[in-house]
Amino acid sequence: MSILVLNGPNLSRLGKREPEVYGDRTLDDINRELAESFPAVSFEFFQSEDEGLLLEKLFHIEDKGGYNGVVLNAGALTHYSVALRDAISAITLPVVEVHLSNIYAREEFRHKSVISAVCVGVISGFGANSYHLGVRALMDIVRNNQL
Numbered sequence: 001m002s003i004l005v006l007n008g009p010n011l012s013r014l015g016k017r018e019p020e021v022y023g024d025r026t027l028d029d030i031n032r033e034l035a036e037s038f039p040a041v042s043f044e045f046f047q048s049e050d051e052g053l054l055l056e057k058l059f060h061i062e063d064k065g066g067y068n069g070v071v072l073n074a075g076a077l078t079h080y081s082v083a084l085r086d087a088i089s090a091i092t093l094p095v096v097e098v099h100l101s102n103i104y105a106r107e108e109f110r111h112k113s114v115i116s117a118v119c120v121g122v123i124s125g126f127g128a129n130s131y132h133l134g135v136r137a138l139m140d141i142v143r144n145n146q147l
Contacts, residue, residue, distance in 0.1 A: 088118045120137075
């Protein structure tokens with residue numbers, strides 16, 4: 001099983017940015033915990049502040065092959081990036097959308113995700129555990145051919 005964990009803008013600031021909302025773990029902490037929790041999974045971790053690099057990464061792993069799916073925390077791009085939505089719909093890999101915070105319990109503009117409709121599922125509000133739940137869901141989907 002090979003999974004890309006893809007993170008968008010501002011997630012590089014985890015552990016420093018609003019810890020009361022996002023927790024005190026850094027993105028490196030979360031990545032390390034995922035690798036330790038799922039030793040049978042081959043992970044690639046990628047984060048960028050640049051929307052275009054995220055799109056290119058999705059296309060690259062699709063073209064390269066060998067990946068089973070993507071766990072994606074798009075950050076703020078969740079709420080407005082039609083380009084990211086179109087990139088997800090342009091690939092055949094399943095994508096699970098994850099969020100650290102409960103986006104529906106926050107500011108109203110965060111309630112709308114433009115990418116949810118092209119993802120296989122959404123996990124929101126469980127802190128760093130959202131990533132773990134996303135990996136578990138993706139593994140089940142792939143193993144059971146639920147696409």
